[in-house]
Amino acid sequence: MYAQMIKTAGTGVKSPEEMTEEERKFQARVDANEKIEPKDWMPDDYRATLIRQIGQHAHSEIVGQLPEGNWITRAPTLERKAILLAKVQDEAGHGLYLYCAAETLGVSRDELTEDLLSGKMKYSSIFNYPTLTWADIGAVGWLVDGAAIMNQVPLQRTSFGPYSRAMIRICKEESFHQRQGYDIMMKMARGTEAQKRMAQDAINRLWYPSLMMFGPSDKESVHSGQSMAWRIKINTNDELRQKFVDQTVPQAEYLGLTIPDENLKWNEERGHYDFSEPDWKEFFDVLKGNGPCNTDRLTARQEAWSDGKWVRDAMLAHARKKAAAKVAAE
Amino acid sequence: MTRDEALFEFCLRMGDSTLVLGHRVSEWCGHAPVLEEDIALANTALDLIGQTQLWLGLAGEVEGKGRDADQLAFLRDAWDFRNLLLTEVPNGDFGRTLMRQFLFDAWHSVYLARLLKSSDKRIADIAEKASKEVAYHLERSADTVVALGDGTEESHQRMEAALAYLWPYVGEMFAGDAVDAAMAEAGIAPDPAGLREEYDALVGRVLAEATLEMPESRFAHKGGRNGAMHTEHLGHILTQMQWLQRAYPGASW
Numbered sequence: 001m002y003a004q005m006i007k008t009a010g011t012g013v014k015s016p017e018e019m020t021e022e023e024r025k026f027q028a029r030v031d032a033n034e035k036i037e038p039k040d041w042m043p044d045d046y047r048a049t050l051i052r053q054i055g056q057h058a059h060s061e062i063v064g065q066l067p068e069g070n071w072i073t074r075a076p077t078l079e080r081k082a083i084l085l086a087k088v089q090d091e092a093g094h095g096l097y098l099y100c101a102a103e104t105l106g107v108s109r110d111e112l113t114e115d116l117l118s119g120k121m122k123y124s125s126i127f128n129y130p131t132l133t134w135a136d137i138g139a140v141g142w143l144v145d146g147a148a149i150m151n152q153v154p155l156q157r158t159s160f161g162p163y164s165r166a167m168i169r170i171c172k173e174e175s176f177h178q179r180q181g182y183d184i185m186m187k188m189a190r191g192t193e194a195q196k197r198m199a200q201d202a203i204n205r206l207w208y209p210s211l212m213m214f215g216p217s218d219k220e221s222v223h224s225g226q227s228m229a230w231r232i233k234i235n236t237n238d239e240l241r242q243k244f245v246d247q248t249v250p251q252a253e254y255l256g257l258t259i260p261d262e263n264l265k266w267n268e269e270r271g272h273y274d275f276s277e278p279d280w281k282e283f284f285d286v287l288k289g290n291g292p293c294n295t296d297r298l299t300a301r302q303e304a305w306s307d308g309k310w311v312r313d314a315m316l317a318h319a320r321k322k323a324a325a326k327v328a329a330e
Numbered sequence: 331m332t333r334d335e336a337l338f339e340f341c342l343r344m345g346d347s348t349l350v351l352g353h354r355v356s357e358w359c360g361h362a363p364v365l366e367e368d369i370a371l372a373n374t375a376l377d378l379i380g381q382t383q384l385w386l387g388l389a390g391e392v393e394g395k396g397r398d399a400d401q402l403a404f405l406r407d408a409w410d411f412r413n414l415l416l417t418e419v420p421n422g423d424f425g426r427t428l429m430r431q432f433l434f435d436a437w438h439s440v441y442l443a444r445l446l447k448s449s450d451k452r453i454a455d456i457a458e459k460a461s462k463e464v465a466y467h468l469e470r471s472a473d474t475v476v477a478l479g480d481g482t483e484e485s486h487q488r489m490e491a492a493l494a495y496l497w498p499y500v501g502e503m504f505a506g507d508a509v510d511a512a513m514a515e516a517g518i519a520p521d522p523a524g525l526r527e528e529y530d531a532l533v534g535r536v537l538a539e540a541t542l543e544m545p546e547s548r549f550a551h552k553g554g555r556n557g558a559m560h561t562e563h564l565g566h567i568l569t570q571m572q573w574l575q576r577a578y579p580g581a582s583w
């Protein structure tokens with residue numbers, strides 16, 4: 001889940017009596033599974049919440065290039081290098097679709113970028129963890145893209161049209177991302193002793209941060225109740241986390257890897273796996289900026305932006321000159 | 331030197347240049363000035379690595395010693411690399427990276443156009459696939475060179491500096507040797523010296539539009555295509571690129 005701890009604007013779900021006429025009509029359209037389009041009337045809080053959510057999702061795609069890009073120059077074969085390049089290129093493309101979706105709500109990509117770089121907006125906590133071995137690239141595809149898919153598949157049905165369409169495009173590519181990750185893990189888990197050790201080490205470090213991607217339990221939160229009523233959140237964090245665990249445990253077993261959780265076991269009665277919660281104190285520390293890579297990730301993006309200023313300025317200046325020359329010629 | 335030995339060298343020259351440049355371009359991942367450039371650079375690197383698989387795959391086939399593309403890419407040391415020196419110089423700023431890309435793309439497109447008519451069908455087939463990709467690379471890098479050369483005072487100065495730094499690496503593209511002579515004789519590949527005029531015309535047109543002056547000097551650093559003397563930079567590229575294959579010999583990934 002690339003959008004975590006999104007603060008829903010407003011005061012919680014209103015009863016029909018509390019709503020204005022416009023709000024009632026809007027909610028009826030959402031309830032009827034109609035898509036809300038940018039030109040349609042929408043509550044200010046709906047717009048504000050969506051900007052936060054889509055913006056954070058977009059930022060996550062962009063910052064997410066960094067931990068994977070960290071291994072492109074060291075990929076072990078030409079084919080792996082090509083696949084990783086294709087994947088990271090996709091992620092940048094996802095960022096682009098999402099910024100475009102956010103722009104339809106009246107906020108520019110540059111404004112969102114400034115908010116990311118100033119620390120006002122966040123990106124997913126997962127990208128503040130390092131990729132230390134090649135197995136981490138496998139684990140990121142398998143677990144991180146896997147968790148992202150859990151969240152993004154239902155969001156294809158979200159109420160806001162441009163967001164929904166962006167999700168449909170993104171989901172088409174995400175399954176390839178997860179598959180290539182699992183494929184790397186398979187090679188490692190079936191490989192030499194050193195490779196097996198790398199694979200196990202990767203899951204040891206990335207398992208709990210992956211569970212954190214869904215955010216802390218929100219089943220009692222009035223805010224997420226409102227987001228769910230607006231259909232910009234489809235499932236609770238706990239539902240998605242459970243689904244992720246249920247899907248991933250058999251995959252880990254197939255790989256012969258151990259999930260680092262002594263309490264993990266199948267609960268016949270619930271029909272789900274029981275598992276340990278991640279350390280939420282660590283999660284909040286990461287959100288506050290104290291994850292292992294927060295400073296490096298943000299600095300990398302800030303430098304890319306400031307070092308690139310002369311390029312953006314020059315491209316704009318050139319485009320203006322060209323446009324002026326064209327006008328003069330007419 | 332037998333014809334197959336020359337052909338092997340030729341394939342390495344093509345594949346090593348695309349490999350090393352692909353590596354350099356991929357270093358930008360996540361650090362480009364705008365998102366569209368991140369995507370375009372990753373796409374260029376991806377194409378170059380794909381071409382590398384074809385060229386080095388053919389090199390291994392021609393050599394006939396059972397080495398595949400990966401073994402050639404990851405298990406040779408610097409002195410066995412045959413890439414153009416231009417491809418291994420550091421990225422510098424975005425302007426230098428794009429100027430290097432343009433100088434390479436221009437050569438690549440002119441050269442591949444000739445290889446389409448190679449007497450060796452395997453080479454003509456690779457050229458056919460690659461030239462479509464390279465046409466797009468060239469269009470993009472030329473447009474960027476024009477925009478940055480013409481854009482602002484600062485960007486103009488940076489592009490001038492990039493051109494001055496990179497120009498001495500251009501001449502190597504056209505310095506033919508015994509390998510080239512053997513290839514030309516067999517109708518496999520053109521004599522590179524004969525392509526300079528077309529190259530200069532193409533590059534000159536774009537530089538003029540970019541308000542940049544084409545350097546007059548024909549001084550050329552050489553030693554990449556024949557492996558006689560690479561820059562200091564190649565060794566560092568290889569320590570990164572080859573790390574896993576060297577540290578865990580025989581593992582399959």
Ligand SMILES: [Fe+2]
Binds near residue numbers: 090094170
């Ligand atoms: Fe993505």
Ligand SMILES: [Fe+2]
Binds near residue numbers: 061064091145148
């Ligand atoms: Fe992703």
Ligand SMILES: [Fe+2]
Binds near residue numbers: 091145173174177
């Ligand atoms: Fe992905």
